[in-house]
Amino acid sequence: MAEVRPDEISAILRKQLSGFESEVDIYDVGTVLQVGDGIARVYGLSKVMSSELVEFPNDVFGMVLNLEEDSVGCVLFGESKLVKEGDTVKRTKRVASIPIGENMLGRVVNPLGIPVDGKGSITTEKYYPIERKALGVIQRQPVKEPLQTGITAIDAMIPIGRGQRELIIGDRQTGKTAVAIDTIINQKYTHTDEAAKLGIKPVYCIYVAIGQKSSTIAQVVAKLQEHDAMSYTTVISASASETSPLQFIAPYAGASLGEFFRDSGKHALVIYDDLSKQAAAYRELSLLLRRPPGREAYPGDVFYLHSRLLERASKLSEDLGGGSLTALPIIETQQGDVSAYIPTNVISITDGQIYLESNLFNAGVRPAINVGISVSRVGGNAQIKAMKKVAGSLKLDLAQYRELEAFAKFGSDLDKATQRTLSKGARLVELLKQGQYSPVPIERQVVSIYLGTNGLFDSVPVHDVKRFEKEIREFIEVKYNSIFERIKKEKALSDETISEIKKAADEFLTIFKKSA
């Protein structure tokens, strides 16, 4: 046991208490009329602002949501048991806000910016209110830079641009969070010197966990740490045990933090995992505040709840520094029902969606992306030329394959052309399979897809495709590394590169050993 020296204590005390003034303190107060279910009605507080933070006794904070003629409706962020009728409520004169700054990176905080990872307090200079108005048309520009997820199927066919809003939707246990986490891990490359030389700007990540198990959040944080991804990531945690108001404000807090990076000319990626739980939390507190219920008992403004959040994702114009905030909202569907209220709302707000299906997942296609109905409405502009070139035929080939797949199940005799389409499709599906936490750099994706779509895999048995892909990548890396370097630098696929890939593939095919 280390000894505690008295002079050390007094030094700390002096330090803590310097700047502590004892003058008359002026504040506005109100009285709690009614409290329960995480809601308090307060009399007084006559000058309070909407969404202002108020302080109850026992260090419980609340947020003003309803301003009525003779009372104020507050939601409590802490336990309602600690607040009694007749208690005094103090104004803080500060709307609910989150501390912002680079110091937030690498930390796990709650939606009010209070650290929950036990690593000490965070020193930041500024606060941003959690509710900020989305930018107008003048301040924006079209999405033009790619945000690489490192997942071949997404980067090739459902490309995401910086500043885009792409929904990840699917049933439980289909790998929605995995897609998001892989995307975060893949941003590590953007923080390297190599990327800086190529003009790729770093992407800072914010992972907002809403209504999830604390154990799941801990797992995610551990995984990010393991892959060295926490250094550029902030996790905002509103776990299932937090009160519904905290879960409700969590995504807004995440968006505000992301806007800090965006406004300082940097790039940010924010993941809302997931918005169905946030909608449920909002429904809970709306019903408690006696707002009338609508469809599926959600309040009337549940569309606005998500639209105002996702509108904040944007790509700034060059005048404003050209920063961006990309949003990847996640929605969990029930039994694949995408026509429920919340999924349809969010689908209509976002710039495209990535569908994950449980039957694909169970069939071993992982990531379980249904590329037929997944779309990206703006990301195509952001794709690098090389990827655009090879991905066009990939989409077509897969579409043809899906169409014929059903026929093939009858087992009838098929003509040569059909058989060729089927065997190529099967290989492409195999090629797009990818393990978790193993993002693939874009230049390697391009080469793999080029090989797949140009039939260079056709002589390889389907069960060997993944091994072939891995080995040929290593082969090129060792012998023909200029291919990767050139794609990285030129971002396009020149004829010269193509012929070199062909040469490498032919050479490798002769030495590749098929498994039995």
Next chain:
Amino acid sequence: MAETKVSYRYAASLIDLALEKNTLDELSKDMELVLSAILSSKDLGNLLLSPVIKNETKKSILSEIFKNKISEDSLNFINFIVEKNREYILDSIIEKFLEIRDEKLGVVRVEVKTSVDFTDEQKVKLKEKLENILNKKAFLNFITDKTIIGGFVAKVGDTVYDASIKHQLELLRKEFLQGSVQLN
């Protein structure tokens, strides 16, 4: 709480009447008397609240109590309220009336909590100081509250001027909590 809106209507019209007839002082005194009567007698409060007793009976009881003590206008007003079946919020109407009157006259009521009784000199000084800050005439109501330990707490409407030791200690506690993470 829907009553507040109703009370405000009645109170505001009574103020208008008083200003028109220039009898604000007289009316306020009457109303203060009625309010103190209601607050001091539980039976009177129950009478006003009871829906069983007929309006005529209520009227005659009220006029018997307040006759010769308050002006005819005041009594008429009370009778009018009984007639409109609003007698159950008579107290809140009068409170609202006094509130609006204070606002009209630029007067504020300040509740001052002290740990020990202030001397008269101290009271005058505090009053002057508060009137300076608020730019209004202040009526101070002193209460002794040992729990604040020392200093004073002045409450003007929703705003609190807190110079108590209790509050200082509370601030100090928070200051310590802020630093506690660094100490670990």
